[in-house]
Amino acid sequence: MSSELPTAPDSLPKYIVEGIPKQSNESLRDLQAWIDQLIEYREAVSAEDIEADDGEEIEEVDESGGTTTVIKRVDCGKDACTKCPETKHGPYRYEVSRQGGKLVWDYKGPVEG
Ligand SMILES: [Zn+2]
Incomplete structure:
Protein backbone atom coordinates (compact mmCIF):
# COMPACT_ATOMS: atom_id res chain seq x y z
CA MET A 1 0.00 0.00 0.00
CA SER A 2 1.30 3.42 -0.94
CA SER A 3 0.88 6.35 1.39
CA GLU A 4 0.82 8.76 -1.54
CA LEU A 5 -2.18 9.83 -3.60
CA PRO A 6 -2.07 7.98 -6.94
CA THR A 7 -1.25 10.24 -9.88
CA ALA A 8 -4.26 11.10 -12.04
CA PRO A 9 -4.13 10.24 -15.75
CA ASP A 10 -2.93 13.19 -17.88
CA SER A 11 -6.02 12.90 -20.07
CA LEU A 12 -8.38 14.06 -17.29
CA PRO A 13 -9.44 17.71 -17.05
CA LYS A 14 -8.29 19.71 -14.00
CA TYR A 15 -11.75 20.06 -12.41
CA ILE A 16 -12.11 16.27 -12.36
CA VAL A 17 -8.62 15.70 -10.95
CA GLU A 18 -9.25 18.24 -8.18
CA GLY A 19 -12.83 17.21 -7.41
CA ILE A 20 -12.66 13.43 -7.37
CA PRO A 21 -10.21 12.94 -4.45
CA LYS A 22 -12.50 15.05 -2.22
CA GLN A 23 -15.36 12.55 -2.52
CA SER A 24 -16.12 9.85 0.04
CA ASN A 25 -15.36 6.21 -0.75
CA GLU A 26 -19.08 5.57 -1.08
CA SER A 27 -19.44 8.37 -3.65
CA LEU A 28 -16.40 7.08 -5.52
CA ARG A 29 -17.91 3.59 -5.76
CA ASP A 30 -21.21 5.10 -6.94
CA LEU A 31 -19.27 7.14 -9.48
CA GLN A 32 -17.41 4.06 -10.67
CA ALA A 33 -20.70 2.21 -11.27
CA TRP A 34 -22.22 5.25 -12.98
CA ILE A 35 -19.22 5.63 -15.30
CA ASP A 36 -19.56 1.97 -16.31
CA GLN A 37 -23.24 2.57 -17.11
CA LEU A 38 -22.43 5.73 -19.08
CA ILE A 39 -19.84 3.95 -21.20
CA GLU A 40 -22.22 1.07 -21.83
CA TYR A 41 -24.99 3.50 -22.82
CA ARG A 42 -22.73 5.41 -25.21
CA GLU A 43 -21.39 2.28 -26.87
CA ALA A 44 -24.74 0.52 -27.13
CA VAL A 45 -26.19 2.31 -30.14
CA SER A 46 -28.89 0.05 -31.49
ZN1 LIG B 1 -21.00 10.95 -56.25
Whole structure:
Protein backbone atom coordinates (compact mmCIF):
# COMPACT_ATOMS: atom_id res chain seq x y z
CA MET A 1 0.00 0.00 0.00
CA SER A 2 1.30 3.42 -0.94
CA SER A 3 0.88 6.35 1.39
CA GLU A 4 0.82 8.76 -1.54
CA LEU A 5 -2.18 9.83 -3.60
CA PRO A 6 -2.07 7.98 -6.94
CA THR A 7 -1.25 10.24 -9.88
CA ALA A 8 -4.26 11.10 -12.04
CA PRO A 9 -4.13 10.24 -15.75
CA ASP A 10 -2.93 13.19 -17.88
CA SER A 11 -6.02 12.90 -20.07
CA LEU A 12 -8.38 14.06 -17.29
CA PRO A 13 -9.44 17.71 -17.05
CA LYS A 14 -8.29 19.71 -14.00
CA TYR A 15 -11.75 20.06 -12.41
CA ILE A 16 -12.11 16.27 -12.36
CA VAL A 17 -8.62 15.70 -10.95
CA GLU A 18 -9.25 18.24 -8.18
CA GLY A 19 -12.83 17.21 -7.41
CA ILE A 20 -12.66 13.43 -7.37
CA PRO A 21 -10.21 12.94 -4.45
CA LYS A 22 -12.50 15.05 -2.22
CA GLN A 23 -15.36 12.55 -2.52
CA SER A 24 -16.12 9.85 0.04
CA ASN A 25 -15.36 6.21 -0.75
CA GLU A 26 -19.08 5.57 -1.08
CA SER A 27 -19.44 8.37 -3.65
CA LEU A 28 -16.40 7.08 -5.52
CA ARG A 29 -17.91 3.59 -5.76
CA ASP A 30 -21.21 5.10 -6.94
CA LEU A 31 -19.27 7.14 -9.48
CA GLN A 32 -17.41 4.06 -10.67
CA ALA A 33 -20.70 2.21 -11.27
CA TRP A 34 -22.22 5.25 -12.98
CA ILE A 35 -19.22 5.63 -15.30
CA ASP A 36 -19.56 1.97 -16.31
CA GLN A 37 -23.24 2.57 -17.11
CA LEU A 38 -22.43 5.73 -19.08
CA ILE A 39 -19.84 3.95 -21.20
CA GLU A 40 -22.22 1.07 -21.83
CA TYR A 41 -24.99 3.50 -22.82
CA ARG A 42 -22.73 5.41 -25.21
CA GLU A 43 -21.39 2.28 -26.87
CA ALA A 44 -24.74 0.52 -27.13
CA VAL A 45 -26.19 2.31 -30.14
CA SER A 46 -28.89 0.05 -31.49
CA ALA A 47 -29.91 -0.35 -35.12
CA GLU A 48 -33.14 1.61 -34.50
CA ASP A 49 -31.04 4.64 -33.53
CA ILE A 50 -29.18 4.63 -36.85
CA GLU A 51 -30.73 6.81 -39.52
CA ALA A 52 -29.49 7.45 -43.03
CA ASP A 53 -29.06 11.07 -44.06
CA ASP A 54 -30.37 12.32 -47.40
CA GLY A 55 -28.85 10.33 -50.25
CA GLU A 56 -27.30 7.74 -47.94
CA GLU A 57 -27.96 4.05 -47.89
CA ILE A 58 -27.32 1.90 -44.81
CA GLU A 59 -26.06 -1.54 -45.83
CA GLU A 60 -25.36 -3.09 -42.45
CA VAL A 61 -25.51 -2.34 -38.73
CA ASP A 62 -23.39 -4.63 -36.54
CA GLU A 63 -24.03 -4.44 -32.81
CA SER A 64 -22.18 -7.65 -31.95
CA GLY A 65 -18.93 -6.00 -30.88
CA GLY A 66 -18.32 -3.57 -28.04
CA THR A 67 -19.13 -0.75 -30.43
CA THR A 68 -21.74 -0.32 -33.14
CA THR A 69 -20.36 -0.60 -36.66
CA VAL A 70 -22.32 0.79 -39.60
CA ILE A 71 -21.59 0.17 -43.27
CA LYS A 72 -23.14 2.73 -45.60
CA ARG A 73 -23.00 4.24 -49.08
CA VAL A 74 -23.07 7.98 -49.50
CA ASP A 75 -24.17 10.41 -52.19
CA CYS A 76 -21.56 13.11 -52.87
CA GLY A 77 -24.26 15.52 -54.03
CA LYS A 78 -22.35 16.60 -57.15
CA ASP A 79 -24.45 16.99 -60.30
CA ALA A 80 -21.65 15.75 -62.59
CA CYS A 81 -20.95 12.55 -60.63
CA THR A 82 -21.42 9.35 -62.62
CA LYS A 83 -21.97 7.23 -59.49
CA CYS A 84 -24.65 9.34 -57.83
CA PRO A 85 -27.43 9.08 -57.12
CA GLU A 86 -27.69 5.43 -58.26
CA THR A 87 -24.65 3.49 -57.02
CA LYS A 88 -23.23 6.17 -54.67
CA HIS A 89 -19.77 6.02 -53.05
CA GLY A 90 -18.48 3.40 -50.68
CA PRO A 91 -19.40 1.32 -48.90
CA TYR A 92 -17.64 2.95 -45.95
CA ARG A 93 -17.30 1.74 -42.39
CA TYR A 94 -18.16 3.90 -39.37
CA GLU A 95 -18.16 3.32 -35.65
CA VAL A 96 -21.12 5.05 -34.07
CA SER A 97 -21.21 6.11 -30.43
CA ARG A 98 -23.21 8.50 -28.30
CA GLN A 99 -21.71 11.70 -26.94
CA GLY A 100 -23.76 14.25 -25.07
CA GLY A 101 -27.00 12.70 -26.35
CA LYS A 102 -25.89 12.92 -29.98
CA LEU A 103 -24.64 10.17 -32.26
CA VAL A 104 -21.04 10.56 -33.35
CA TRP A 105 -19.99 8.85 -36.60
CA ASP A 106 -16.32 7.92 -36.56
CA TYR A 107 -15.14 7.21 -40.12
CA LYS A 108 -13.04 4.04 -40.34
CA GLY A 109 -12.39 3.92 -44.08
CA PRO A 110 -13.71 2.06 -47.12
CA VAL A 111 -14.92 -1.52 -46.77
CA GLU A 112 -12.47 -3.90 -48.45
CA GLY A 113 -13.58 -6.34 -51.11
ZN1 LIG B 1 -21.00 10.95 -56.25
